[in-house]
Amino acid sequence: MEILLEATDIFDLDISRKIEENMILVGDQLEKEPEYQLTVSFHVGLLDDARMDDIDVKISEREKNETKKDRINNLLRFQLTSIDNSLSQHGFNISYMSIRGEFLEAQNIIRVQLEKQETTHNSHDTKRKSKSPMKIRSIMPSLPYIQDVTGKFASKRLNEIYSEIRTAIHDKKILSEALEIDSTEDENILFQAFVKQYHGLWLNTRENEKALFEKLYGKIERALDNRIELMQASDKNES
Secondary structure, eight states, X not given: OEEXXXXXXXXXXXXXXXXXXXXXXXXXXXXXXXXXEEEEEEEGGGGGSGGGXXXXXXXXTTSOOOSHHHHHHHHHHHHHHHHHHHHHHTTOXXXXXXXXXXXXXXXXXXXXXXXXXXXXXXXXXXXXXXXXXXXXXXXXXXXXXXXXXHHHHHHHHHHHHHHHHHHHOOOHHHHHHHTTSOOOOOHXXXXXXXXXXXXXXXXXXXXXXXXXXXXXXXXXXXXXXXXXXXXXXXXXXXX
């Protein structure tokens, strides 16, 4: 479910009430017992708004409010805490909450996304839940920045893996066959084919990484075997 708040932005300290009112309006579409994931998005361009220099909201007096980074984190933490408190009072079970800056359609809107979580509880979970439900909060001032950093890290890791493969396999025709593309001497085409098929190698579980490597190495071995067979057949014909 998605709720769009108009004529407001991240500096509006009344966001929690507005979200609460909208949640109540659609309350008949929601079940209060299941756990939900709530994502609140604001326009990332507002991080550079002049109002950020003057904003002063803190959850506790111990928090600093000296730098721009302090003010951004304090504002987002304040908004997320206010939203959590407001919805909890109405019985909504939000297990995961996040607030993040994105490139929305306009700066004067807030987008709220609510998704029901599929959860399974054992007896220990049930006892813990009856006392105090576990909540996770996430603050992400700039999602585009995080995605850019992640993309750069992924690119670096995939380049490293590809370089290791090229060190072991010098013949581009063999690698082309292993990647199941038309034979090419173009390094860029080879790399793009590798990334398309094995992009999961940059960040994966050990089991999945092993499976992907085994798949790749199996194809390389078959390509090498095919090359050896062709060479042997060629030698026989010449003799």
